[in-house]
Amino acid sequence: MSVEERWLSETQARAWxxxxxxxxRLEQRLDRELKARHDLSHTQYEILVxxxxxxxxxxxxxxxxxxxDLVTAKSAATYQIGQLVDRGxxxxxxxxxxxxxxxxxxxxxxxxxxxxAAPDHLARVRxxxxxxxxxxxLTGMTAALERTCDRIIEARERS
Amino acid sequence: MSVEERWLSETQARAWxxxxxxxxRLEQRLDRELKARHDLSHTQYEILVxxxxxxxxxxxxxxxxxxxDLVTAKSAATYQIGQLVDRGxxxxxxxxxxxxxxxxxxxxxxxxxxxxAAPDHLARVRxxxxxxxxxxxLTGMTAALERTCDRIIEARERS
DNA sequence: AGTGCTTAGTTCGAATTCGAACAACCGGAA
DNA sequence: TTCCGGTTGTTCGAATTCGAACTAAGCACT
Numbered sequence: 335m336s337v338e339e340r341w342l343s344e345t346q347a348r349a350w351x352x353x354x355x356x357x358x359r360l361e362q363r364l365d366r367e368l369k370a371r372h373d374l375s376h377t378q379y380e381i382l383v384x385x386x387x388x389x390x391x392x393x394x395x396x397x398x399x400x401x402x403d404l405v406t407a408k409s410a411a412t413y414q415i416g417q418l419v420d421r422g423x424x425x426x427x428x429x430x431x432x433x434x435x436x437x438x439x440x441x442x443x444x445x446x447x448x449x450x451a452a453p454d455h456l457a458r459v460r461x462x463x464x465x466x467x468x469x470x471x472l473t474g475m476t477a478a479l480e481r482t483c484d485r486i487i488e489a490r491e492r493s
Numbered sequence: 494m495s496v497e498e499r500w501l502s503e504t505q506a507r508a509w510x511x512x513x514x515x516x517x518r519l520e521q522r523l524d525r526e527l528k529a530r531h532d533l534s535h536t537q538y539e540i541l542v543x544x545x546x547x548x549x550x551x552x553x554x555x556x557x558x559x560x561x562d563l564v565t566a567k568s569a570a571t572y573q574i575g576q577l578v579d580r581g582x583x584x585x586x587x588x589x590x591x592x593x594x595x596x597x598x599x600x601x602x603x604x605x606x607x608x609x610a611a612p613d614h615l616a617r618v619r620x621x622x623x624x625x626x627x628x629x630x631l632t633g634m635t636a637a638l639e640r641t642c643d644r645i646i647e648a649r650e651r652s
Numbered sequence: 653a654g655t656g657c658t659t660a661g662t663t664c665g666a667a668t669t670c671g672a673a674c675a676a677c678c679g680g681a682a
Numbered sequence: 683t684t685c686c687g688g689t690t691g692t693t694c695g696a697a698t699t700c701g702a703a704c705t706a707a708g709c710a711c712t
Contacts, residue, residue: 342615346623349635353622354539356638357516358564359645377698380513397661405517407700412662414698434660434707456501462648463512464505466640471633474626476508478634479515481625486518489621536668556691566670571692573668593677593690654712663704670697678689 360463367458372451377414379455380404382448385424385440394427394437423447519622526617531610536573538614539563541607544583544599553586553596582606 342350365376374382384403385395401411415438418424423444429435440448464472501509524535533541543562544554560570574597577583582603588594599607623631 341611342618342623345628345632345635346619349631350618350622352635352638352642353516354520355564356642356645357512357520359642361513361516362564363645363648375698398659405514405521408661409663409701410699417697429660432660432708436661452500459501459509460505462644463509463641464501466644467633467637469504471637472508473504474630475634475637476504476511478626478630479511482622483511483515483518485621485625486515486522489522534668557689567691568671568693569669576667591678591690595691656711657709659708660706661704662706664702666700668697668699670695672694674691674693676690676692678687680686682683682685 363462364455364458368451368455371454372447374447374451377404377406378418379448379451381414381418382423382440382444383452385438386445386448392437393439394429395439396429396435396437398435400438418444522621523614523617527610527614530613531606533606533610536563536565537577538607538610540573540577541582541599541603542611544597545604545607551596552598553588554598555588555594555596557594559597577603 341347361376368374368376368379372379381400381404384400385393397411397415398408400415401408404411415424415426419426422441424438425441427437427439429437467475500506520535527533527535527538531538540559540563543559544552556570556574557567559574560567563570574583574585578585581600583597584600586596586598588596626634
């Protein structure tokens with residue numbers, strides 16, 4: 335195995351480390367601002383966003399689907415939903431067809447909080463991330479990251 | 494404020510959510526594989542990498558610099574260095590010039606473990622990330638993320 | 653109905669992170 | 683020298699995450 339195969343080129347190393355560091359910094363920054371301004375962690379914000387999506391007309395989302403979309407363990411979803419239920423931002427609804435499943439949906443308070451937090455947050459996402467690249471760069475990156483995602487899922491299923 | 498300014502376009506929303514999800518998935522996947530194969534968390538691996546960099550001829554890195562490079566709180570750095578010291582992979586060295594500072598450096602065992610783990614890990618980084626994009630896409634993304642990083646640091650200093 | 657396999661969600665303990673508070677130390681000004 | 687503001691690293695408690703074990707519920711096949 336050549337050196338080139340064992341290690342990374344200068345360009346590759348920079349790309350990889352920049353990707354990791356930037357994603358960490360972004361997440362950290364947005365998390366802190368959401369907490370300071372709206373008392374929501376980034377995770378919690380994303381849960382509210384997911385529940386507000388018009389994807390399902392009922393507004394109900396199963397715990398498992400929620401965890402999968404959030405890229406976390408199911409137990410972390412349970413924990414966070416517990417927090418949000420305690421604060422009255424979401425509600426658990428028993429699924430009538432399947433006794434194992436639990437639905438989660440936004441309450442009025444939850445929807446109101448999301449609509450208050452979103453403009454601030456999205457302005458930040460634009461400023462810090464979206465506005466740093468041209469439309470072409472943006473779609474290029476998106477396509478590449480979709481391929482990355484696919485490979486990760488393949489790899490997971492292989493193992 | 495128009496709707497376009499308050500929310501994101503379809504393309505933007507997809508780009509943003511793809512970025513966040515992919516970075517989480519990547520980190521999670523690499524962390525799990527490093528733990529399974531080499532008993533190292535991704536954070537710990539990155540600490541070893543940082544200490545192995547030829548950036549300082551002495552091989553010594555101050556805690557504060559380490560934390561800054563790792564994008565974590567200083568207390569998290571203290572914790573992880575404690576773990577690695579316990580395992581004999583790194584060592585603390587008192588700084589002679591400045592009584593407040595502590596240097597950290599790799600031990601022989603640490604260097605050996607890093608050299609064992611790196612090829613596996615880097616192959617994965619290539620497969621899952623680097624190989625999904627062309628050289629042009631890669632450099633474009635790197636440049637954009639550098640701009641993002643700069644803006645985050647500016648924003649941090651403003652607040 | 654009964655048996656066994658799979659799925660959904662929760663609970664639990666361990667690991668990790670964060671920020672605030674703290675102690676030790678440095679360096680310059682009075 | 684002495685004092686004071688700034689820096690360095692650590693400690694502490696709270697919050698969060700993970701994976702494994704568990705419970706309850708469906709499903710298929712007899």
